[in-house]
Amino acid sequence: MKFYIDTAVLEEIQEAHDMGILDGVTTNPSLMAKLGISGKEAVNFHYKAICNIVKGEVSAEVLSTNYAGMIAEGDELSKIASNIVVKIPMTGEGLKAIKYFSAKGIKTNCTLVFSAGQAILAAKAGATMISPFIGRIDDSNWDGVQLIEQIVHIFGNYHFNTEILAASIRNPLHIVKCAEAGADIATCPLSAIKGLLKHPLTDIGLAQFVEDAKKFM
Numbered sequence: 001m002k003f004y005i006d007t008a009v010l011e012e013i014q015e016a017h018d019m020g021i022l023d024g025v026t027t028n029p030s031l032m033a034k035l036g037i038s039g040k041e042a043v044n045f046h047y048k049a050i051c052n053i054v055k056g057e058v059s060a061e062v063l064s065t066n067y068a069g070m071i072a073e074g075d076e077l078s079k080i081a082s083n084i085v086v087k088i089p090m091t092g093e094g095l096k097a098i099k100y101f102s103a104k105g106i107k108t109n110c111t112l113v114f115s116a117g118q119a120i121l122a123a124k125a126g127a128t129m130i131s132p133f134i135g136r137i138d139d140s141n142w143d144g145v146q147l148i149e150q151i152v153h154i155f156g157n158y159h160f161n162t163e164i165l166a167a168s169i170r171n172p173l174h175i176v177k178c179a180e181a182g183a184d185i186a187t188c189p190l191s192a193i194k195g196l197l198k199h200p201l202t203d204i205g206l207a208q209f210v211e212d213a214k215k216f217m
């Protein structure tokens with residue numbers, strides 16, 4: 001399973017990159033807005049800075065909701081760097097845009113996927129990857145990981161090449177469950193990635209080794 005980080009914060013991206021586990025980055029307008037980045041030039045400059053850190057895929061989201069706007073923006077975003085993936089919302093207009101980019105050989109990430117039916121449509125339109133938002137599904141009292149399992153099963157039935165990118169991950173257990181379910185990619189906040197590091201027996205064992213090492217140092 002590939003690990004992406006779900007943030008626009010450059011320091012966090014660098015930290016995950018330095019850990020040697022980072023395969024890519026996802027961002028969205030809310031994550032950009034949190035940093036106070038505004039204006040097309042500033043946003044594009046920020047994407048460039050992210051692509052300078054990470055050579056893996058970097059999802060950059062279009063802001064338009066109509067087909068013409070999405071393809072104009074996506075074409076521009078794809079020119080920022082060769083590892084940019086154009087992120088497009090799961091709508092009828094979005095599907096048309098995915099088909100357009102697929103025909104041009106430009107990678108797409110279909111975002112805001114909340115059902116297996118939406119996943120099938122995005123795959124049929126030629127999406128490179130789809131983003132089911134598992135944390136938000138859990139928030140609404142359904143089972144986000146179960147959706148990943150369902151999509152893995154369906155895509156396996158028909159040998160779709162579209163990758164399943166588990167998004168809206170909130171904690172380390174989500175990551176492990178998505179790996180068990182067969183997600184191709186998990187995009188996670190840095191806190192969830194760091195949460196995977198922790199085990200009390202590791203801390204106790206290390207403290208013991210450090211203590212014992214003093215006896216012969």
Ligand code: G3P
Pocket residue numbers: 006026028131133135136167168169187
């Ligand atoms: O990758 C999608 C993600 O940014 C949404 O996460 O926590 O806002 O549901 P969240």
